[in-house]
Amino acid sequence: MPCNHSSAAPPYAALNPGSGAKWQKNLTRDRISQFNGGHFNDVNLGAVLYSRKEDSTDYVELQVWSAPNGSKPLFDEAIKQEFKPAKKGDSFGPSWTNHWWKVTLHVPPKEFDQYERVTFEFDPGCEAMIFDVDGTPLQGITGGYGGDRRVEYIIPAAARKAGVHHIIIESSCNGMFGQQNGGISPPDPNRYFSLDTADIVVPNQDAWRLLWDFQTLRELVDTLPGNTPLQNLALTAANEIMNVFNHRDLSSINRARAVAEKVFGTDWDTEKVYENEGAPRSLVWGIGHCHIDTAWLWPYRVTQQKTARSWSTQLDLMERYPEHRFACSQAQQYKWLEQQYPTFVWRYLCGTPVLDSECNNLVLTISRVGTQ
Structure with a gap:
């Protein structure tokens, strides 16, 4: 039976007269490493921090x-x-x-x-x-x-x-x-x-807030499985932030932060993020933990100093962020702190004991309860 070629599709065009763009994901991913510091620090976010x-x-x-x-x-x-x-x-x-x-x-x-x-x-x-x-x-x-x-x-x-x-x-x-x-x-x-x-x-506090927005987007890109919707959304948002930002125009900082809200939503960096909008009770708690080896790569006296540094820093964070909670282990370190740093604000603390799974040590979950 003879073939009828008259209905065949027209041949594929040898040239495309129209312009177009193709997303090269590896290029856009490499690009976001240039937004702070490095060779372009005089024109990127580092210039306005x-x-x-x-x-x-x-x-x-x-x-x-x-x-x-x-x-x-x-x-x-x-x-x-x-x-x-x-x-x-x-x-x-x-x-x-x-x-x-x-x-x-x-x-x-x-x-x-x-x-x-x-x-x-x-x-x-x-x-x-x-x-x-x-x-x-x-x-x-x-x-x-x-x-x-x-x-x-x-x-x-x-x-x-x-x-x-x-x-x-x-x-x-x-x-x-x-x-x-x-x-x-x-x-x-x-x-x-x-x-x-x-x-x-x-x-420049607004610039620092943008820095942490951008850093969070980068961590999403780096840690999420490849080519997932959220990873792609974070990557495109990070690149859009770089397009919006202009180191000569400080008003561009807040416009760039608005781009991050496409991923995070509004008020994501405020205490409102702790308001429960879903289940009637929380199922998972994330609590900072400070496990300081009492004897490892330094003398005992350095452990004593590290304990005071670490725990006083946590109290400072609690002062600024009342929702913050902190857990620490090794009862000996509590004793050292009491003996060597008597003005440390123990009266501000309360503790809930749990077990440190690594060393079978007592852990106290610390929260700030007031000032005097």
Whole structure:
């Protein structure tokens, strides 16, 4: 039977005169790593994270006393010693030694009242703890430029109103994991650290909120299974944020944040996220936990310091975020804290005991219950 070719479809066009676009997912995924820091820091989000920085002696006065022979004096002893002037760039060591700082911060209201937040950025390259002038631990510091870097101290509103603020800092010449530069190799007994920053810093809070929006989107892209609807939505939103943002136009920050709401919804970064809109009771609780090995990659005395740093930081977070809860283990550490840091705010705490599955230690779930 003969074929009838008259009804055949027209031949495929050799050329496409119209323009088009094809989504190259790997390119858009690689692109989002360029939004903060790196080679393009002068034009990406990193260019607007800070509104102002001051480090001159008109704003920051530093004095230091180095404890002799690797000793670990407590606050009452250290504060009586003779301190000498210090400055950024000074070097301190060797490993495991402790150095105490008297810090005076000048924040004239006429210069700083306009800002939502003013912080003191203190980075000794190692771990440290900030005290008030009465010896109460306020928060821990983790120096250096790793992923665990925490070097910001929020200057209280009362201090900004007064125009001057005094704090005491104990810096300890060890890192988060002792003296290791990686793994659990033998500790380096001769490490030295330098004071990299001691600055009054004004963060652009809207820019930082956008940073955390974007970081959350990146984590969704990196951790969700490939080519799932939510991963693709997070990736396209992150790229759209980069298109909307303009470092010369600060109003673009909030427009970019509105893009993130396509993924997160509205009010996702407020306390409203804890309002139960579904089941009549919560089925899952997420509680922060601090398991500090009492003896691992550092001496016992460093464990004592790490405990005070970690737990005082949690109390600071509870002060700012009342919904925050925190669990910690090792009863011996409670004892050390009671003995060595007597002004620590135990009267603010309540505890619910549970069992630490790793070491069969008592764990207390901590919540802030009030102030006096």
